[in-house]
Amino acid sequence: MLSWLSAVVIVVCVLFGLLAAVYAVRDRILDDRLLLVLGVLEVLLLVQAVVGVVLGARANRDFEAPVFYAYLLTVPFIAPFAGFLAIKDKSRWAMGVVVGSAFVVGIFIGRLNQIWTPHA
Amino acid sequence: MPEPTPGSSSDLPADRPAGRQNESPASNSGEAAGRQLTGKGPGIVLVALYALFALAATGRATVQIIADFQKAPVSYLLSALAAVIYLVATVALARGDRTSARVARVAISIELAGVLVVGLVSYLKPADFPDKTVWSHFGSGYGYVPLVLPVLGLLWLRRTQAAR
Numbered sequence: 001m002l003s004w005l006s007a008v009v010i011v012v013c014v015l016f017g018l019l020a021a022v023y024a025v026r027d028r029i030l031d032d033r034l035l036l037v038l039g040v041l042e043v044l045l046l047v048q049a050v051v052g053v054v055l056g057a058r059a060n061r062d063f064e065a066p067v068f069y070a071y072l073l074t075v076p077f078i079a080p081f082a083g084f085l086a087i088k089d090k091s092r093w094a095m096g097v098v099v100g101s102a103f104v105v106g107i108f109i110g111r112l113n114q115i116w117t118p119h120a
Numbered sequence: 121m122p123e124p125t126p127g128s129s130s131d132l133p134a135d136r137p138a139g140r141q142n143e144s145p146a147s148n149s150g151e152a153a154g155r156q157l158t159g160k161g162p163g164i165v166l167v168a169l170y171a172l173f174a175l176a177a178t179g180r181a182t183v184q185i186i187a188d189f190q191k192a193p194v195s196y197l198l199s200a201l202a203a204v205i206y207l208v209a210t211v212a213l214a215r216g217d218r219t220s221a222r223v224a225r226v227a228i229s230i231e232l233a234g235v236l237v238v239g240l241v242s243y244l245k246p247a248d249f250p251d252k253t254v255w256s257h258f259g260s261g262y263g264y265v266p267l268v269l270p271v272l273g274l275l276w277l278r279r280t281q282a283a284r
Contacts, residue, residue: 066187070179081171089164097168104172 002051006113009048010106012041016079017102024095030086034098038083041105045076052112068115075108157216158224158280166276169269170210176262177203177254184251192251198238199253205231209273216280225277232270235259239267 016037023034052072056065082101086094159167181199189196205227212224239258242249249256259266 066183070183074175074179077175078172082168085164085168089160091161091164093162094164097164100165100168 002055005044005048005051006109009041009044009109012037012044013102013106013109016041017099017106020095020098020102024092024099027092028095029090030083030095030098035083038079041079042076045079045105049073049076052116064115068112071108071112071115075105075112078105078108158212158221158277159214159216163213163216163276163280166269166273167210167214169265170206170213170273173254173262173266173269174203174206174210177206180254192249195249195251195253195256198234198255202231202234202254205234213273221277221281225274228270228273228277231266232274235266235270 016034019034019037023030049072053069056063056068056072079098079101082098086098088094157163177199181196181203184192184196184199209224209227209231212220212227235255235258238249238253238255242256252261254262254266258264
């Protein structure tokens, strides 16, 4: 993966997770501000998916291609689904799920880079 | 995809003072006795975990079946079965009406039986499972969440259904 793109994605992901954690602690519901950060993260994840597919197709070396694509294409679904749950159920539990989704997205990005970088 | 789940399961309860999910129904029953839907409040965490496992199992099954189905067809078909069951349980728990609760109970019971049987067989006869599924070794590759999840699910269903 492009390292600067991964760095930006991770920074936004951490920001999203921290903001959601603040919301959960203060027992606030999903609002435009949090939704905006989610949107930015989502756009970045979609850009990453396109870049990843292009780079993966061009790569002339061995890497776990199926697993790589599986992570690449499933990671954009996680945060929006958590956001959807938080809109449906306006409880602190749902905001906790949003925090958890940021965490899972972060782990997925980490795995992606692990798979992409040879001998990591 | 082994890592995501242990992370998420340890992360979700952390930001909630009430703590672990298996305590939540008990701590919650006092204030919300009566009409608690399966997909509301603490149940939303269960829905999210089931959704995550539906995603993980679907991803794993798809990759395994596309990449090299002949290597371990039984394992891969079990992965696919697990994916379908997680998907059904996710939707049923999220809907939470009476029929859905019944569907969820059946799906989660099958899931519990599956993780127990596959977990046991994978220890007794490892040769039958040349490649892993979500359920092998009682879900040890996923932080044993596959083993805990159906128990939590059944307890939560009992709690919400008894309150009606």
